[in-house]
Amino acid sequence: MKINFSLNGRNVDVETPSETRLSDILKDNAKIGSVHTACNKGECRSCTILFNGDAAASCLIPAFEARSSEIVTLEGFSKTDDYHDIMQAFEETGTTLCDLCRGGTILTIYSILERFAEPDEGQILDAFRGSICPCTNIRIIIQVVKKTALYRRRKRFGRK
Ligand code: FES
Ligand code: FES
Structure with a gap:
């Protein structure tokens, strides 16, 4: 079948079987490097994208469901102020993320906020249940989410 969706603000047309995983379309057809498929079961978050605005496991989305959707990957999200706020919070905690978990972690934080x-x-622990990263303490992630929430409130409302 032929599907069309918006990917990081540009229109994409793909000819594919209707059950193809969106994660495979993003990796193989669209050459998106931030989407990984460590489990293909919706458990690890390495394939996370923003799907119509919400963080979602792209390995669980079949091609036919992606028709006319709006998809943002880490490549597109990294051009936003929200991305820079999250990265600032990570820098302040002295934490770096590897390629495998970076997209899922950052887009999940955005989705929480x-x-x-x-x-x-x-609420933070709930959103991070099943996260793939065994090397970043969840307390650090909680700190990053709370710091980023503070930056956003200051920017939007000028308050703590
Ligand atoms: S590959 Fe999609 S959640 Fe693990
Ligand atoms: S899996 Fe990426 S930093 Fe742990």
């Missing part, structure tokens, strides 16, 4: 202006630990 789109839902909660001041997320609590339970």
Whole structure:
């Protein structure tokens, strides 16, 4: 089947079987380097994208569901102010992420902050359940989410 979607702001047409995983389309057809497929079961987050605005595992999305969708990967998201806020928070904690988990971690943080202006630990832990990264302490991720939330509130409302 032929599908069309928006990828990082540009239109993409792909001819593919209807059940092809979106993660494979992004890797193989669109040559997106930030999407990885460590489990192909929706458990590890290495294939995370923003799918119509929400963080989602692209390995669980079949091609036919991607028709007319709006997809943003880390490549597109890295051009936004939100990306720079998250990276600043990571730098302040002295933490770096590897290629395998970077996209999933950053896009999940963004997705949390789109839902909660001041997320609590339970909301953050919930969003990160099943994360692939065994090397970054979840306490650091919680710190990064809270710091980024603070930067956003200051920018948007001029308050703490
Ligand atoms: S490859 Fe998609 S969640 Fe692991
Ligand atoms: S820093 Fe990427 S998997 Fe841990």
